Amino acid sequence: MTTTNQERPLAVLVGVQLPGVDDVEHAADLAELGRLVHTLGFDVIATVSQRRSALAAAAVLGEGKLKELAELTGGSGVVPSGAPERKNKARARRAAESGEDEGDGELGGDDADGADDDDDGDAGPGAGGAEQAAARRATIVAVDHDISPSQARNLERATGAQVLDRAGVIIEIFHRHARSREAKLEVEIARLNYVAPRLRETGGGGDRQRGGIGGKGAGESALELDRRKIRDRIAELKHELASVQREQSTRRALRQGQRRVALVGYTNAGKSSLMRALTGSEVLVADKLFATLDTTVRALHPEVRPRILVSDTVGFIKKLPHDLVASFRSTLDEALEASLLLYVADASDPTFRDQLGVTRGVLSEIGASEVPSRLLLNKVDRLSEEERDALRLEFPEATLLSAKIPADVAGLRESIIAFFEESMVEAELLLPYAKQSLIGEIYENARVVSEEYGDEGGRLSVRAHPAALDRLRSLLAR
Template identity: 95%
Template sequence: MTTTQTERPLAVLVGVQLPGVDDVEHAADLAELGRLVHTLGFEVIATVSQRRSALAAAAVLGEGKLKELAELTGGSGVVPSGAPERKNKARARRAAESGEGDEPDGELGDDADDADDDEDGGVAAPGAGGARQVARTATVVAVDHDISPSQARNLERATGAQVLDRAGVIIEIFHRHARSREAKLEVEIARLNYVAPRMREMGGGADRQRGGIGGKGAGESALELDRRKIRDRIAELKHELGAVQREQSTRRALRQGQRRVALVGYTNAGKSSLMRALTGSEVLVADKLFATLDTTVRALHPEVRPRILVSDTVGFIKKLPHDLVASFRSTLDEALEASLLLYVADASDPTFRDQLGVTRGVLSEIGASEVPSRLLLNKVDRLPEEERDALRLEFPEATLLSAKTPADVAALREAIISFFEESMVEAELLLPYAKQSLIGEIYENARVLSEEYDDAGGRLSVRAHPVALERLRSLLAR
């Protein structure tokens, strides 16, 4: 019986369990990599894992594991001669001279160190001979580490498959999911910074000499020319991004003094679901990593006066590429300029404590750790009552909820309103008749308790946040 469904291309995960990383953390990292790869559209059929003191200098894995990986991809499992493997060769020579065991490339137990991870329902990571049961070969190898261009090239030669390290996988997801002009520019800059140092390894082709005036004399090699083009393109993108960010800064300045809440947290923690529930907006909700890359700002619904704005920000992840952290700094400014941060964590994920630490660490880097915050443990509908009780004891300050439960969302809405109510103060504003055009601005940024009019104008008793009140007074004094 034939199927009309298009088969997903296959991928294999590769992970090295380094010293200091326990089994639970290692398994969680590989499971997360599997979800990232699945988000890219691949089906994970196996995981090849190995305990090592460090990544193998030549091709990440030792020789035995490399051959096991190649069985899944149809490759030779051998790094061709001429590959940069000097350190490993020297170590192997010393081991041979000392009469030590003939375990290749410093491997620690090839057969004993397999990780049995079947994240996407495919073939489990093979042990001895298990790889031969796979009918289709994998076309992509995803490595759960940042690897050098030479390591990636050697892995590709040995496996015959495309190799992506963790940073490359994340950048590719960002590249596919960016929607706004700002996000697209930021991701493209990060992608070009990632590609530039790897161009030599991707086969730049033969040198093409470009002479000076008249075509004489030495010129640029093909690689040098391509890298210069990338540098020029990055400079052009940064100039364009600067203009977009200035426009965004202007928009944020117009919202200055307004009551703002930012949802922050690990990717797929349920921020967009909460955003939709709190604001009634049709934001994208999907059970995949990095479904949201663009900051969305909507008013709390049903609306209150003055309005409370809620923003949904890009999710965080462990080992986020440095260029993406730098690129998305402007996106994270929404968190820095918010009046209240809501840390959203997926309580049903056993690793949510580590994820929460990653979120807090990144926000601390941009100086947002001083912003008032609340912890939301989301998706508790997936937990039994005894686990919820344990969370209440461990996190007494947290709010346990489910974005799918209307009562929980309503209680969160009231908690947000109460937070802002506590910081509001009462004052009286004099509105001259000549500035009646500002009445809408006052109603937008303050709650008007009463109005009285005399010969000088209107006297309005209002309740507002101190920053908004100061802004209104400056507008009336002009």
Template identity: 70%
Template sequence: MAVPRKSKARERFQDGDGKKPNARQPEPDSEVQPKPEFVIFDHEISPGQARNLERATGAQVLDRTGVIVEIFHRHAHSREAKVQVEIARLKYVSPRLREAPGSGRQQGPGSGESDLELDRRKIRDRLAELKEQLDDIQRDGDQRRSARRDQLRVALVGYTNAGKSSLMRALTGSEVLVADKLFATLDTTVRALQPEMNPRVLVSDTVGFIKKLPHDLVASFRSTLAEALEASLLLFVVDASDPAYESQLEVSRSVLREIGAETVPSRLLFNKIDRVSEADRAALHAKHADAILLSAMSPADVASLRETIIAFFEAAMVEDQLVLPYAKQGLLSDVYEHTCVLSEDYDATGRIMRVRGLPDAITRLRRTLAVP
């Protein structure tokens, strides 16, 4: 009877008795080690390589992209994040499908297709459906961002698990998820800086970055990353206690360059400074003299950061005068939302208001308040 031919990968992994070559044979009473369920690679491998490795090891094989996609899948909560992740997941799975043993051709609708061809067609149809849904969601998001275009906007960006959500909670008092794990935040959260000021400042907590982030995920989350592109100020949050902080910072900057956000004004924040020794603090300060060293757990540090944010926007503001006609008094809240009202007076034309705000916001208000 012919012996089934083993793959080259299995031949390299095992000898003819199903044991690793040159491996020391266990003693009769020694405990047999269980076989691994997963084999994980910290880089991308081709579908063919994955199949060969699965045949050789008898375990499920995942590469770096597969692990990241699976983490994203588990942490997606909003409709937008779920759609984005499913698109990336299907693109990852499709080329890795394979024909099941004994499968044949379909009968009836789709007759002539193999099971594999049918599965791939279903994936293509599902991807088309998901992309339509994502386009609708992104249009709604574009409208929301357009409505905030004249507001002061800060975006927290940085490597995953750098403490962005902790800082978001401290700055805004919001109950955003804070967890010591990768990609705890996939949905962009927008909240007002607390205590509120006029005009108010909006803070966005964005999805964390990671080195070699799969391109399909970057593309899927482009609308989420648009919060960074459209912000007035980017705060690069870095985990000061991580020895690899420099490479993580470069990853964050490269992703933002990819979406065209490298020209947005930014400040560098070294978070978790309470976990850093005095000597390492001094080294950080010497190397990054303009950076802000803080801990999101320190109320004093957070208060100081808030003042820094306000000072950044104050420097760009100008004083001007607006006239609110009596026939348009319903727009008063719009003026208070986008400017700081310094004084008010009245004459025959309406309410005379001395305001301080960003030039673009004042220009837009003047057009809105003008009498036809």
């Protein structure tokens, strides 16, 4: 079959349903992996799923399912015996045998339920999927688990396709979507940390460079040399990132004392749509995972005095690679330093409760769980009135809204203003004529209720947040 420029490369999803994971959760995990792979630029043609007590040590799947997967990719379905790691040959053989003992013969029925094998209307890796794969083979195998380098290598040799585990897919999406210098540096560090341990699985790593002075000694192998280059590159990137983050810290310090709201939540929950509706800014809105990787800060619109700043942060996802959480800690500082966190959840997603748990878990990890927060159940325009009533009973403290409904956005805006009004206090400031240049600073950080001018200067009655008031008083006292 001749492909056209419009045809996207194909991918197959692989998932193992482990004990303790029910059918609904397993199907949701695979559906989310499918969206990740689609965001990466691939069309999913089938899903190969298997129930097991654990991932097969050799190649994730047992022998029968491995051959079924290979039919979709054009591979042999067999891990060649001539593995480069000879010392582990016996262990690999035992692992493969243990995989067969897990019951490939009985699993044909176990994972044949439609929830696992259905994708975009196809029958999955059955007869229809095999016919489609015969015309165009999948070039990517995406595994919904974190797998070892040896498991990935064995899968690649059995399928003839590139293998990415869940962490690899997410890191590759971050790599493609990063726009700011800070995000690019953070993603590159995470990517190199992901690649480094997998270098052992590439071939041709046995040659050694000449030793030190006079050429004596074993010297450094090509593999060791590559690893050292990666360590050096990571150190260089971290040094550059530290410089960028100092600039970001300076900008955040300038906003210290201002009223700040941070939108946080699962990826594709509608944070950017709410950001655009609340601030009138042209932030990117796209129906795909991780459309936003950079923190955007805009003022609430129409503006109020003092200003309220709204931040749109990177979205979270289940099983987010640890290196990415660590790398984006500075980005998430916007949440840590906010006055109010708005947890945004897609109420139309049946798994939003689990997604909310993931969001709260990550924020707790960075120490933001103590920041005042509100729960926003977004996209309720997709729900029936009965479903909305059920959510109101289950989450009485939550705000149900849709970013597409102006009245809902206006109500959210008023509730944000009301939150900050509660913490504002009244005070009187004396502005000497010699310091009239600070009048703009006062109007920027406080609401001026009234002002009177006498011999000494202006007496301003204001309402402001206590921290902002302390800052203004220190400026006037200089």
